[in-house]
Amino acid sequence: MPAAAQEQTAQAPEQETQAPAAAAAPAQEAGAPDTAATGNEIVVTARRRAERLQDVPVAASVVSEAQIRQYDLTSVANIRLAAPEITLDRGFTGSATSISLRGVSSSAIDAGVEQSVLLDFDGMAISRGRILNDALFDIESLTVLKGPQAVFFGKNSPGGVVSVRSAAPGNRLNGYIRTGYEFTTDNKQVEAAIGGPIGDGAGARLAIFWSDSEGYIRNQNKGVPDLVFGANTGNTILPPAQSRLGAEKKIALRGTVTYEAGAFDASFKLLASRYEGQGLQSFSEVMGCPPSRTRPGTVGGLIDPTGDCKLDDRSSQGWAAPVILANWPQVMRNNGGRPYSRNDSFLPVLTLNYDAGSIALTSVTGYYGYDYVSQGNADATSYAYFWSYSNEQNSSFYQELRATSSFDGPLNFAAGGHYENNRRTLYVGGINGSQPRDPATGRYHTYDNEQHNKSEAWSAFGQLVFDITPQLELAGGARYTRQTNTLNSFTTYLNRAVTTISPVGRKITGTKTQDNISPEATMTWRPTNGLTIYGAYKTGFLAGGYSNPGILSAITTIDTLSFEEETVDGAEIGIKTSLFDNRFNASLTGYRYVYKGLPLTSLIAINATTITYVTQNAANTEVKGLEFEASWRGPAGITLRATAAYNDARFKSFERAQCWTGQTLAQGCLVDPVTRGSYQNLTGRRVYRAPKWIATAGAVKTFDLGDAYEATFNADVRYSSSYFTGVNLNPYSYQKGYLLLNAGAKLTTGDGWSLALIGRNLTNRRYGTLGIDKPGGVGEVFTVAGEPRAVVLQAEMKF
Numbered sequence: 180m181p182a183a184a185q186e187q188t189a190q191a192p193e194q195e196t197q198a199p200a201a202a203a204a205p206a207q208e209a210g211a212p213d214t215a216a217t218g219n220e221i222v223v224t225a226r227r228r229a230e231r232l233q234d235v236p237v238a239a240s241v242v243s244e245a246q247i248r249q250y251d252l253t254s255v256a257n258i259r260l261a262a263p264e265i266t267l268d269r270g271f272t273g274s275a276t277s278i279s280l281r282g283v284s285s286s287a288i289d290a291g292v293e294q295s296v297l298l299d300f301d302g303m304a305i306s307r308g309r310i311l312n313d314a315l316f317d318i319e320s321l322t323v324l325k326g327p328q329a330v331f332f333g334k335n336s337p338g339g340v341v342s343v344r345s346a347a348p349g350n351r352l353n354g355y356i357r358t359g360y361e362f363t364t365d366n367k368q369v370e371a372a373i374g375g376p377i378g379d380g381a382g383a384r385l386a387i388f389w390s391d392s393e394g395y396i397r398n399q400n401k402g403v404p405d406l407v408f409g410a411n412t413g414n415t416i417l418p419p420a421q422s423r424l425g426a427e428k429k430i431a432l433r434g435t436v437t438y439e440a441g442a443f444d445a446s447f448k449l450l451a452s453r454y455e456g457q458g459l460q461s462f463s464e465v466m467g468c469p470p471s472r473t474r475p476g477t478v479g480g481l482i483d484p485t486g487d488c489k490l491d492d493r494s495s496q497g498w499a500a501p502v503i504l505a506n507w508p509q510v511m512r513n514n515g516g517r518p519y520s521r522n523d524s525f526l527p528v529l530t531l532n533y534d535a536g537s538i539a540l541t542s543v544t545g546y547y548g549y550d551y552v553s554q555g556n557a558d559a560t561s562y563a564y565f566w567s568y569s570n571e572q573n574s575s576f577y578q579e580l581r582a583t584s585s586f587d588g589p590l591n592f593a594a595g596g597h598y599e600n601n602r603r604t605l606y607v608g609g610i611n612g613s614q615p616r617d618p619a620t621g622r623y624h625t626y627d628n629e630q631h632n633k634s635e636a637w638s639a640f641g642q643l644v645f646d647i648t649p650q651l652e653l654a655g656g657a658r659y660t661r662q663t664n665t666l667n668s669f670t671t672y673l674n675r676a677v678t679t680i681s682p683v684g685r686k687i688t689g690t691k692t693q694d695n696i697s698p699e700a701t702m703t704w705r706p707t708n709g710l711t712i713y714g715a716y717k718t719g720f721l722a723g724g725y726s727n728p729g730i731l732s733a734i735t736t737i738d739t740l741s742f743e744e745e746t747v748d749g750a751e752i753g754i755k756t757s758l759f760d761n762r763f764n765a766s767l768t769g770y771r772y773v774y775k776g777l778p779l780t781s782l783i784a785i786n787a788t789t790i791t792y793v794t795q796n797a798a799n800t801e802v803k804g805l806e807f808e809a810s811w812r813g814p815a816g817i818t819l820r821a822t823a824a825y826n827d828a829r830f831k832s833f834e835r836a837q838c839w840t841g842q843t844l845a846q847g848c849l850v851d852p853v854t855r856g857s858y859q860n861l862t863g864r865r866v867y868r869a870p871k872w873i874a875t876a877g878a879v880k881t882f883d884l885g886d887a888y889e890a891t892f893n894a895d896v897r898y899s900s901s902y903f904t905g906v907n908l909n910p911y912s913y914q915k916g917y918l919l920l921n922a923g924a925k926l927t928t929g930d931g932w933s934l935a936l937i938g939r940n941l942t943n944r945r946y947g948t949l950g951i952d953k954p955g956g957v958g959e960v961f962t963v964a965g966e967p968r969a970v971v972l973q974a975e976m977k978f
Contacts, residue, residue: 220761225324226642226654227331227541227593228583233757236654236703236713237328238768238806240264242321244346249879249893249923251359251937251971252318253368253390255311258341260921260939262323263875263897264806264824265296265341266868267311268948269462269963276308277949281325281770282802282828282869283338283747286780286906287949289794290571290605291632291727295338295745297328301345301448303528303545303577304599306335310549313452313524314431317372317386319346325806326770327719327747329697330640330656333597337719337747337774345448348374348382348437352978359973364425366392374435384435394425394457395967396464399485400495400561406481407562408613412502412623417563420496420518420556424461429454442534450526458518458555459569462963464494465559466904466947467911469841469958475560477955478612483560490945490964496556497563499610503623509608510554510568518555525549537586541595545577557609558954559961565954567609567729574602593656594641605630605727614674626680627672630727636662650705657698665690666725666740681731689737693744695720709757714750721745723778726794742794747774765809773831775799779906798833800866802826816881820895821874828869833861839909841958864908868949870916872900877921887929894922904950904962912950912960919944931977936970943968 221232221241232241242252242261250260256267256276266279270287277287278296286292293306300310321343328336354373360366367390374384400419408414431452438445465475468488475486475495486495496518504516513519528545554568581595608627616623642656668687673680681687701715723743728735749772757764776796804826811819830836835858838848847859865871877895884890897919905912920942925935950962 223322225322225328225331227581228585233709233755233764234705234711236701236711236715236753238325238751238753238766238770240323240325240808242323244319247318247321249937250921250939251973253315253370253388255315255341255343257939257966258321258323260897262321263822263873264325264826265323265339266948267308267341268868269312270308270459270949276311277868278308278338278341279868280323280339281804281826282800282866283774284868285721286778286794288951289726289728289778289780290569291630291725291740292742292778292780292794293335293721293724295335295721297332297336297340299332299340299342300450300526301343301528302530302543303526303547304333304335305547305575307573309522309551309571309573310524310526310547312427312454312456312522314388314390314429314454315343316370316388316431317346317384317433319344325768326751326772327697327699327717327749329717329719330642330658330699331593333638333640333658334636334660334662334695334720334722337721337745345433345435345450346372346374346384346386347446348376348384348435350382351375355975355977357973357975359971361392361969361971363967363969364392364395366390380439382435382437384433386433388429388431390427390429392425392427394421394423394427394461396424396462396492396494398422398424398496399487399493400483400497401485403484403497403561405500407477407479407564408500408503408623411613411615412500414500414502417500417561418498419561420461420498421457424457424494424496426461427454427456444532446530448528450524452524454520454522454524456520458520459553460555460557460559461496461518461520463559463961464490464492464964465953465959466490466950466962466964467913467960468956469911472957472959475953475956475959475961477558477560477562477564481560481562481564483562486560488959490947490962492945492964492967494559495561496559497561498556499563499566500623503610506620506622507608507624509570509606509627513552513554513568516554520553520555521551523550537584539583539585541579541581541583543577543579547573547575547577549573559959560955563610564612565610567607569729570606572604576600589646591644592642593644596637596639598637599635601632601634603632605632607729608672609729611677611730614676617674617676619675620672622672622674625674625677626670626730628668628670628681628731630666630668630731632725632727633665634662634722634724636660636722652703652705653701654703655698655700657696659694659696660720660722661692661694662722663690663692664722664724666737668727668731668740670731679733681733681735687731687735687737687740689725689741691723691725691741693723695722695744695746709761711755712753714752716750717748717772719747721778723796726780728780728794740794742778743776743796745774745776745778745796747772749773762812763810766807768806769804770806771801771803773799773801795835797835798861799831800828801831802828802866802869804828816883818879819877821876823872823874825872826869827871828866830861830864830866833864834858836861837907839905839907839958840952840956859907861908865903867903867906867908867912870900870902872898872916874898889927891925891927892923894920896920899946904947905952905960907952909950909952909958909960911958912947912962914947917944917946918942933975933977935973935975937973938971939969940966941968941970
């Protein structure tokens with residue numbers, strides 16, 4: 180909602196602590212498409228130069244600091260409340276998160292697949308979703324750039340870019356302490372920051388965040404007879420997982436130091452955070468079952484006595500048998516083998532700027548390291564037939580150099596290059612049903628494996644901007660990218676009774692190099708200061724790589740793990756207008772893009788008796804649509820805003836899609852006459868997680884109560900039409916259209932105190948986000964539901 184962000188940012192008291200936009204522009208151009216307030220306008224750097232949001236020929240939504248506070252957005256996943264066309268959904272395993280924008284997303288099941296929508300945290304480009312579970316705090320703005328952004332953001336942005344910019348120190352002493360309580364999850368929360376100048380052109384800021392949530396999903400399981408593992412282990416009762424699921428603890432700290440001396444300025448930001456939870460699977464609920472079942476089941480026809488087949492904040496999850504866990508060190512070392520997750524993140528970013536007159540030089544150096552752990556029930560029933568862990572360690576180095584001109588003549592340029600180096604190791608192990616005791620090790624679990632990944636990439640990019648007339652601009656550019664991936668995967672333990680998994684001692688190794696040129700061109704006409712019309716041809720590129728499946732099957736080879744690049748090309752046209760002294764702002768964008776070679780992960784039948792998870796460049800998709808956004812800042816402290824988006828996203832080609840579990844020939848599941856493997860043809864069908872319509876409407880009203888008191892009320896609705904949550908379009912993954920209601924009230928005093936009541940999803944509408952066929956089921960789908968009703972009572976003191 181860019182227009183709404185414009186006027187709210189301009190009015191927010193927090194902006195008084197920031198330097199004027201003209202002075203701050205060099206630092207803001209550091210990496211992300213940053214924003215700054217100047218009067219009633221927003222300045223962005225989506226093209227690596229400071230431009231009014233009104234003028235930049237890019238479809239963008241900006242979420243201001245005021246809107247972040249209005250919704251109490253302390254999780255990146257809740258960005259959809261303020262930027263409705265993007266969803267950032269939790270996964271179950273694999274990459275942990277899947278980001279979808281305009282119906283474009285990547286697999287969340289396979290940790291080897293990078294995201295099609297780039298995350299940019301304070302200039303550090305991040306292609307993996309682990310950080311989305313961490314705390315979101317002390318944020319100045321969020322920016323969503325829609326559609327391919329290859330020239331300035333590179334190989335991981337064919338779907339778009341989500342940028343997060345944390346607050347700067349400010350030009351005077353400032354800070355706040357904020358505490359809150361959310362009633363549904365019993366979440367306690369504290370956030371505080373202090374910043375300002377420290378002399379001789381230097382500034383500093385320190386921000387901290389802590390929260391502790393009890394979870395909102397009630398586990399109905401109280402323990403069941405061990406009908407799965409008892410015969411082999413002697414265990415009699417399978418204990419339940421925790422009684423409340425979805426509990427989370429977050430603690431984070433960010434330090435910022437800035438320095439400015441004449442034409443030179445620098446910024447160093449360091450984020451350190453820890454997230455703890457009960458495992459990714461603790462958020463899962465069964466959203467649908469076939470008619471043959473009223474409760475979910477697992478292998479062998481076992482029906483869960485306390486499970487159900489609807490989204491109701493209830494689940495039925497078992498813990499693994501204690502006798503199995505006792506001799507499984509990879510699991511026991513974390514929280515005593517209980518369902519558990521943890522992510523330790525470390526993110527320093529150094530930005531250097533030098534203004535050489537007509538050319539601005541910028542260097543961005545970043546590092547992103549994380550140590551991630553997740554373990555829990557992968558079966559979504561009391562019997563825990565499938566139980567697994569997925570741990571990951573990552574180290575990423577990033578360097579970008581660029582130059583941007585500001586000549587007085589009609590021709591200007593932006594050019595630069597980047598280098599990145601990634602080292603990532605995935606450790607996976609699981610219980611796949613009951614196994615006899617391994618006589619050599621005394622273990623009962625099925626397997627453990629390691630998957631070591633390395634990648635190295637560099638690119639060079641440039642853009643020329645030519646002013647044909649003072650009102651007409653032509654811009655053209657391209658980025659060349661070269662990336663090399665290597666893989667070394669192997670099983671470290673295998674129960675001797677198992678023959679379908681790759682044996683110990685067999686290594687699956689490979690190296691691949693790929694390159695790409697992604698061009699784009701834009702024509703922009705600005706007949707007046709308040710009107711911009713543009714048309715753009717854009718392309719994009721997501722590098723291929725190697726799959727990291729949970730199981731390395733006996734028939735897995737480097738060829739079955741290899742997938743190629745995803746590419747996109749298409750066009751969009753847009754119009755932006757700002758009227759009545761920027762009180763009314765609106766934009767309309769039309770687009771059509773074709774994505775080729777989407778890497779999708781499916782459970783594929785290699786032949787009649789052997790199955791394995793495979794990531795393939797299985798589908799081509801076409802997305803086309805219209806987006807409208809508008810806001811009006813009226814008299815007497817009222818702001819109205821609305822958005823509407825129509826998106827028609829379809830599989831242009833998806834001839835070998837995975838059948839959903841239990842799908843019959845009459846329902847479209849075909850059998851290959853040679854391999855006897857099953858598949859369905861989804862060509863022409865709607866893309867999953869891509870509703871045709873998303874619309875929002877809202878209002879903010881501020882009342883002057885006198886004696887320096889002020890009351891602000893806000894309310895908005897968000898509508899989504901229906902969609903499938905599962906990539907195989909399982910009918911039980913179908914989510915009907917729904918309407919969400921958010922509202923809040925805030926009382927502010929003249930001396931910096933405030934008390935707020937914030938409500939999200941007040942009608943408690945339950946809806947599925949990302950769904951998959953439940954392992955061991957006959958067609959059941961489990962998903963992570965969207966956030967339930969959340970009511971936050973929050974107190975704040977600012978200075």
